[in-house]
Amino acid sequence: MGIHVAPRVLGIPVGDLDNVVYLVAGDRAVFIDAGYDVQADVDSLVRQWGDAGRPQVEAIVVTHRHPDHAGGARLLADATGGVVTAAAAEKPHIEEAFPGAVVGRTIEDRELMDLGGVMLEFVHTPGHTMGSVCVYYREERVLFTGDTVLGTGTTTINPEQGSVGAYVESLRMLLDFDLRLICPGHGAVIDEPQAKIREAIDRRLSRERDIVRLLSNGHHTSEQLFAALYAGIDPSLREVARRQIRSHLVKLESEGRVTIRGEEAKLETEAFPSQSASREAR
Ligand SMILES: [Zn+2]
Incomplete structure (x- = not known):
């Protein structure tokens, strides 16, 4: 077949x-x-x-x-x-x-x-x-x-x-x-390879913007982020979803935009205002 x-x-x-x-x-x-x-x-x-x-x-x-x-x-x-x-x-x-x-x-x-x-x-x-x-x-x-x-x-x-x-x-x-x-x-x-690749990039960046926005609105723990981003998700996908959040936080941390302490993440907006603004605009 x-x-x-x-x-x-x-x-x-x-x-x-x-x-x-x-x-x-x-x-x-x-x-x-x-x-x-x-x-x-x-x-x-x-x-x-x-x-x-x-x-x-x-x-x-x-x-x-x-x-x-x-x-x-x-x-x-x-x-x-x-x-x-x-x-x-x-x-x-x-x-x-x-x-x-x-x-x-x-x-x-x-x-x-x-x-x-x-x-x-x-x-x-x-x-x-x-x-x-x-x-x-x-x-x-x-x-x-x-x-x-x-x-x-x-x-x-x-x-x-x-x-x-x-x-x-x-x-x-x-x-x-x-x-x-x-x-x-x-x-x-x-x-349509180009469109598909762009779509995959955009999906990641838009998810990142969601997380940055939630962090700036006081959603600091992984659980708060999870609840806001994945309300109603199929229970079998919860662990995968939590790992996606974690992966994004690790990226933001590596860029100096977020500090992670245990289950809590905090934006470094005051320290890096111009940098985060330009990255988000891309
Ligand atoms: Zn695989």
């Missing part, structure tokens, strides 16, 4: 979160992401590879450490002989979370991989996690984004694993790419 989303690119849905694994094939092939550590899902990836003529698998590129992307890497490597490949920052996390998984190759920012007729470029895009990567297929102007840009839902950032500041920087950097399509790790292909 793979879908040809671009020349030489097959999108293969797996799992239950609109996960998409991509098989990109020149003379040799790569998988981009591996889905969950679920044998039936990996079997379906291997079947699609079989239907494509079993090209030599050069790499199983894991865009980042999360289980819906990295979980199936070990099984997929065993079945296809591909080398699990990720950013160095992600390697220890992948190997720790998935026993038996070995990241056999780490990739530098802007490193190229020649598949014979298809040239891929790896682009480091820290933010969602610090070792998140995108893959650029320049000839077709296609960017594979993992969870950095999504077709469905909103990218979340756990402050233990990523950074809102780095995320926004990475998105701004991606605006410089000549893009026709984004192939996200979840959801359908995106055919």
Whole structure:
């Protein structure tokens, strides 16, 4: 049930979160992401590879450490002989979370991989996690984004694993790419890449403005911010929502705009009036 989303690119849905694994094939092939550590899902990836003529698998590129992307890497490597490949920052996390998984190759920012007729470029895009990567297929102007840009839902950032500041920087950097399509790790292909990237940047900055405004209105604790920003949220999403607030506060603190003490955050508006005004205006 793979879908040809671009020349030489097959999108293969797996799992239950609109996960998409991509098989990109020149003379040799790569998988981009591996889905969950679920044998039936990996079997379906291997079947699609079989239907494509079993090209030599050069790499199983894991865009980042999360289980819906990295979980199936070990099984997929065993079945296809591909080398699990990720950013160095992600390697220890992948190997720790998935026993038996070995990241056999780490990739530098802007490193190229020649598949014979298809040239891929790896682009480091820290933010969602610090070792998140995108893959650029320049000839077709296609960017594979993992969870950095999504077709469905909103990218979340756990402050233990990523950074809102780095995320926004990475998105701004991606605006410089000549893009026709984004192939996200979840959801359908995106055919207005620039608008989608801008939307993701704007969403982060607007959330940041909300938090700054609430802080200036006396909402100083995480719980006060949570109650104001996420009233009525699905209980299963509360922890994720709290982490988003935390990630934003950490960014503001790193910029000298906020001081965090335990559960309380305080604006540094008097110390940094001009700076916060200019940043908010962007
Ligand atoms: Zn993720």
